[in-house]
Amino acid sequence: MKLGLSAASYRWICYPWLRYDRPEYRLSERRIPYFCSVQPPADLQPPIDWILARVEVHGLASVYMESGWLEDEEGAAAFRAKLEERGLQLLAGTEVNLAASAQGWGAETYKSEESSAWGPRYDLGREGSGWRGGSCYAQVIRAMELAAAAGARIFNLVHGEPGLHNRFTKDPPLGAQLENIIRNMQSLLPVAEALGLVLTNESHMDYRVADYLQVLETIDSPWLRHTFDFANSIGVVEDPLEAVRAIAPYTVATHIKDMYVQPTTTMGEPAFYHAPIGSGVVPIEQMLDVLQTSVPNPEELHHYVEVCTLPQYDAEEWLEESLNWLRTSCTRFWS
Numbered sequence: 107m108k109l110g111l112s113a114a115s116y117r118w119i120c121y122p123w124l125r126y127d128r129p130e131y132r133l134s135e136r137r138i139p140y141f142c143s144v145q146p147p148a149d150l151q152p153p154i155d156w157i158l159a160r161v162e163v164h165g166l167a168s169v170y171m172e173s174g175w176l177e178d179e180e181g182a183a184a185f186r187a188k189l190e191e192r193g194l195q196l197l198a199g200t201e202v203n204l205a206a207s208a209q210g211w212g213a214e215t216y217k218s219e220e221s222s223a224w225g226p227r228y229d230l231g232r233e234g235s236g237w238r239g240g241s242c243y244a245q246v247i248r249a250m251e252l253a254a255a256a257g258a259r260i261f262n263l264v265h266g267e268p269g270l271h272n273r274f275t276k277d278p279p280l281g282a283q284l285e286n287i288i289r290n291m292q293s294l295l296p297v298a299e300a301l302g303l304v305l306t307n308e309s310h311m312d313y314r315v316a317d318y319l320q321v322l323e324t325i326d327s328p329w330l331r332h333t334f335d336f337a338n339s340i341g342v343v344e345d346p347l348e349a350v351r352a353i354a355p356y357t358v359a360t361h362i363k364d365m366y367v368q369p370t371t372t373m374g375e376p377a378f379y380h381a382p383i384g385s386g387v388v389p390i391e392q393m394l395d396v397l398q399t400s401v402p403n404p405e406e407l408h409h410y411v412e413v414c415t416l417p418q419y420d421a422e423e424w425l426e427e428s429l430n431w432l433r434t435s436c437t438r439f440w441s
Contacts, residue, residue, distance in 0.1 A: 107394070107397070107398065107404055107405070107407045107408075107409060107439050107440060107441060108167040108168065108406075108407070108408045108409070108440065108441060109166050109167060109362075109408070109409055109411060109429070109432065109433075109440060110161070110166050110167055110168030110169060110170060110195070110197070110408045110409065110410040110411065111157070111160060111161045111164065111166045111168070111169050111170070111410060111411055112169075112170040112171075112361055112410040112411060112412035113153070113157045113169065113170065113171040113172070114170075114361075114412050114414060115411060115412055115413045115414070115415065115421060115424075115425050116144070116157070116160065116421050117414070118139070118415070118417040118421065119142065119144060119146050119421055120146060120147055120153040120156055120157065121153075122150045122151075122152075122153070122230040122231070123230065123231065123236075125146055125150075126138065126139055126142070126146075126417055127146055136417055137416075137417055137418035138417075138418070139417055139418055139419070139420065140418060140419075140420075141420050142420055142421070142422075143420055143422045143423065144160075144421065144422045150230065151230075152175035152176070152177060152181075152230065153175070154171065154175050154176070154181075154185055155188075157169060157171060158185075158188060158189075158192075158194075161194060162192065164425070164426075164429060166194075166411070167193075167194060167195065167408065168194055168195035168196065168197060168408045168410065169189075169194060169195075169196055169197070169410075170196075170197040170198075170199065170262070170359075170361070170410040170412075171196075171198065171199075172198070172199065172200055172201075172228075172236070172249075173198035173199065173200055173249045173250070173252045173253040173256070173258070173261070174200060174228025174236055174237060174248075174249055174252070175228065175230075176252040176253075176255070176256055177228065177252075178252075179251075179252070179255050181252075182252045182253075182255035182256040183255060183256075185256050186255065186256045186257040189256070189257060190257065195408060196253070196256055196257055196258045197258065197260050197261075197262060197333075197359050197408065197410060198249070198252070198253035198256065198258040198260075198261055198262070199249075199253075199261060199262030199263065199264060199333075200237070200245070200246060200249035200261075200263065200264070200266075201263075201264045201265070201266030202237075202242050202245055202246050202263065202264075202265075202266045203242055203265070203266050203267040203270070203271070204263060204265040204266075204286075204287045204290055204291070204307070205265065205267070205270075205271035205283040205286045205287055205290075206242050206267075206286060206290060207286060208286075208289065210241075210242060211241065211242045211243050211286075211289075211290045211293070212240075212241025212242060212243045212244065213241075213243045213290070213293035214241075214243060214244070225239060225240045225244050225245075225247075225248055226238060226239045226240035226244050226245040226248045227239060228249075237249075242290070243290075243293060243294075246263065246294060247294075247297055249261075250294070250297060250298065250301055250303055251301065253301075253303060254301040254302060254303055258303065259302065259303065259304060260303065260304050260305075260306060260331075260333075260358055260359055261298070261303045261304070261305055261306070262305075262306045262307075262308055262333045262359070263291070263294075263305060263306065263307055263308070264308055264310050265287075265310055265312045265313070268310065268311065268312035271283050271312075272312040272313065272342075273312070273313045273314060273317055273342060274342075280317070283313075284313075284317060284320060284321060287307075287313075287321055288321050288324050288325060291305065291307065291321065291325060291330060292325055292327075295325070295327050295329045295330060298329045298330075299329050303329075304328075304329055304330070304331055304358060305329060305330050305331070306330070306331050306332050306333040306358060306359060307321060307322070307330070307332060307333070308332070308333040308334075308335055308338075308361070309334075309335055309338045309339060309342070309344075309349070310335065310338055311338045311341035311342060312342070313342065314339065314342045314343075314344045314349070315332075315334070315339055315344060315349035315350075315352060315353050316344065316349070316352065318332060318353070319332075319352055319353055319356070322356050331356050331357065331358045332353050332356040332357050332358070333357070333358070333359045333360065333361065334349075334350060334353055334354075334357045334359075334360045334361070334397075335360065335361040335363065335412075336350075336360065336361065336362050336363050336364070336388050336390065336393060337363045337364060337365040337380075337386070337388050338361075340365055340367060340378055340388070341378060346388055346389070346393065347389050347392055347393060347396070350393045350396050350397065351396055351400070354396055354397055354400035354401050355400060355401070355402065357397060357401050357407070358401070358402075358403075358407070359407065359408055359409075359410065360397070360407070360408075360409045360410065361409075361410050361412040362383065362390070362409040362410065362411055362412065362432075363380070363383060363388070363411075363412045363413060363414060364380075364381045364382065364383040364384065364385060364386030364387075364388045364390065364413075364428070365378055365379060365380055365381055365386045365387065365388055366378070366379045366380075366381045366385070366386045366387055367379075367386075367387050380413070380414040380415065380416060382413060382424045382427040382428045382431070383411070383413060383427075383428035383429075383431055383432060384427075384428065384431030384432070384435060385427075385431075390432075390436065391435065391436055394409075394436055394439050398439060405441060411425065411428060411429065411432070413425050413428045
């Protein structure tokens with residue numbers, strides 16, 4: 107198994123809409139970092155070269171990022187050349203309302219010989235997915251085209267409207283939401299096959315891994331698999347160790363992170379905190395054991411380190427601490 111980097115580890119430093127050095131951030135209620143040992147990118151353009159430099163600094167094998175950052179086929183081809191020159195792999199992805207109704211999703215016929223380059227555009231000035239124009243379906247197709255042009259072979263789909271639809275909302279009920287997800291993901295599979303992309307879903311503190319397992323088993327396609335997140339199950343009241351045991355046979359990539367859980371507080375409510383890997387409560391080593399023995403091809407499984415540092419802390423320090431723990435306490439897993 108191999109270690110890669112998720113761009114989300116540096117979200118408060120390099121995401122153009124979240125950067126702590128923007129006036130909008132400094133006028134918000136968010137805390138200013140006490141210290142930051144890595145400087146943000148020099149401009150507000152897509153931070154793909156900046157992220158690539160961090161991958162090299164930390165000696166990692168791959169990178170996970172939003173494919174909309176590639177902008178167009180020319181940008182995707184240039185990034186692919188940089189990856190190939192360095193011997194790195196790309197896991198690309200995007201966010202979309204996976205639980206959208208049929209009307210909201212807007213599926214249409216896709217012709218592999220035609221590009222949707224004229225369609226949706228990714229806007230770095232927006233929060234969230236950043237896509238403008240077109241239906242949900244058209245936005246995902248455009249993101250998939252850019253990912254394929256950059257050399258990605260796996261494409262991760264994250265539910266982009268967790269505040270609107272999640273397993274705890276009632277309108278529509280969970281069963282209807284999962285039916286929507288199944289229909290919407292099925293509509294993408296012919297395009298995935300045409301582009302040579304394996305699609306994955308991911309539990310993103312919106313639905314349980316068990317919910318996405320139901321989607322996988324219902325669709326039953328080799329072009330749909332799972333990106334497993336080590337800690338997100340906690341946010342939807344699901345045991346992460348039980349989750350990985352269930353989903354491992356479908357897992358082709360992971361986001362490896364840790365969290366600390368405080369079962370109750372003085373307010374009478376539990377709390378969850380992101381933490382450097384190895385300092386939280388997620389049973390990382392046990393879960394790696396499960397994946398090592400249960401995924402179809404463990405030698406090619408990339409674990410994208412996603413240390414979700416809070417903005418008031420030093421993201422580089424948390425990442426270095428996490429990588430050091432993984433490389434010393436879990437040495438036997440890495441090839």
